[in-house]
Amino acid sequence: MRSNIVVFTIRKFIPYLITILLLVLLYNVYRQWLSNLQFPTIIVITPTHKRLERLADMTRLAQTLSHVKNLHWIVIEDANHTVEAVQRILDRSGLPYVYFFTTTENGFPKRGWSHRNQGLLYVRKNYKNYNRPGVVYFADDDNSYDIRLFDKYIRKVKTIGIWAVGLSGGALVEAPRVVNRTIVAWDVVYAPGREFAIDMAGFAINLQSILNSNASFHRGCVKQVPETCFLRQFNIPKEKIEPFGYDDEPKEILVWHTKTRSTIAKGERHGYVVE
Amino acid sequence: MRSNIVVFTIRKFIPYLITILLLVLLYNVYRQWLSNLQFPTIIVITPTHKRLERLADMTRLAQTLSHVKNLHWIVIEDANHTVEAVQRILDRSGLPYVYFFTTTENGFPKRGWSHRNQGLLYVRKNYKNYNRPGVVYFADDDNSYDIRLFDKYIRKVKTIGIWAVGLSGGALVEAPRVVNRTIVAWDVVYAPGREFAIDMAGFAINLQSILNSNASFHRGCVKQVPETCFLRQFNIPKEKIEPFGYDDEPKEILVWHTKTRSTIAKGERHGYVVE
DSSP, rough: OHHHHHHHHHHHHHHHHHHHHHHHHHHHHHHHHHHHHSSSSSEEEEEEEOOTTTTHHHHHHHHHTTTSSSSEEEEEEEESSSHHHHHHHHHHSSSSSEEEEEOOOTOOOOSSSHHHHHHHHHHHHHHHTTTSOEEEEOOOOSSSSHHHHIIGGGOOOEEEEEEOSSSSSTBEEEEEETTTEEEEEEEOOOTTTTTOOOOGGEEEEEEEHHOOOOOOOOOGGGTOOHHHHHHHOOOOOOOSSOSSTTTOOOOOOOEOOBBHHHHHHHHOOOBBOOO | HHHHHHHHHHHHHHHHHHHHHHHHHHHHHHHHHHHHHHHHHEEEEEEOOOOTTTTHHHHHHHHHTTSSSSSSEEEEEEEOOOOOHEEEEEHHOOEEEEEEEEETTSSOOSSSSSHHHHHHHHHHHHHHOSSSSSEEEETTSSEETTTHIIIIIIIGGGSEOOOOOETTTTTTEEEEEETTEEEEEEEOOOOOTTTTTTOOGEEEHHHHHHHHHHOOOOGGTTTHHHHHHHHTOOOOGGGGGGEOOOOOOSOOOOOOOOBOOOOHHHHBBOBBBBB
């Protein structure tokens, strides 16, 4: 019967078909592996300190960052110990993270500087032989982040990338002024003459640039604006700084320098974890 | 040859195997469909209004809620128009939502009351014949939500559920005091004598209870505390109110009544969307 012949012919080809399917599968796995190798890791450095709103802020930030693929989180406690409730937030985030503590060095501004420096030390030590590209970003725990910031801006930074920040420096918007894809000035309210008039939330730096430099928030920066002092140490000419978002349509802000209003809270803990 | 017999025997069983596999698959699809029907929908009502920090707050809230399964979001603008930038946030959230506007009725407190009432009207009209269980929750856009709040507490509410809120009413924690699984008093700083001494973020109500009542933030509530006035209208005895989280170990707070500090921002928009 004719149908028998057809069935026989199809049967004969099954081993070839299976082989081809397996090869296609293998090729796709290989391509995925290659593209993963080339997909930059975002390394986020977050200083944090005890205050009544901290667990709320860290909870929100962890839940925001957990939307982002291939993100490593370095969290540095401003204390001489880590805090269990923070550790639990980090565990729940599902993100790869490290959490350690340091106190402020003598003669340094009270918060963040020593902690960001420790974060940079950690990066330079542990990512020295990292086999994937990466970008380093400083993210304070009370700011507000649109998750598009990470994939649209940060992950694409090849040297130093800069973008607009909302509600920073007493301004509605602090932004680089861009002409022909080049930053020519700063659209800011506070100290427009700064060499890098941008908030800590407004820039990210490629891992290679971090590894090739010793840039830090060092003692010599203490009487300067920290962002400018830090960014100058990379010796990257203004023309090589990459502006983001200036040509978006609509021009949206993807990060805001917010602060959670501090509460004058009284009363008992009633057994609840508040820190 | 013996091996030929084995191959033949296996071949004979293939149609039966395929049939069994298909039946198992169908059964699982049916079970999934049944369990989906029984999985309560969380209906979140959020009043929002124009202010400098609003897009930051709404961005964070949208990104938080987008972690939660089977959540419907009702957002009510305090204005006589909706706002494009808010609409875009809602679109990006990937959540099923409705977004409409209303202004405050004459003689009503300035914010939220009329908007929550419109949200309740929407629920009573559109979920009347809803074929799944549901729970209604009021979520302001500047509070901080641990996503466990939704699955551990809200989704389980059968009548009215109540839990601790951080940083509310001038207290570190506002919480129900629970003895033998029953709320006997309120561990709060502000007005402990209130019948329901709990923040708007500290309770949720089963959809059936909403549909069986006309409870609202009505004119008669204006000189009262809104939460107490609203909750009394359900005529649900205190013993039937379900406390959550009081026996957790550790006792964690899953929602905080936070406010984003308002900024006195100056300067231009420089073409960026700030509202």
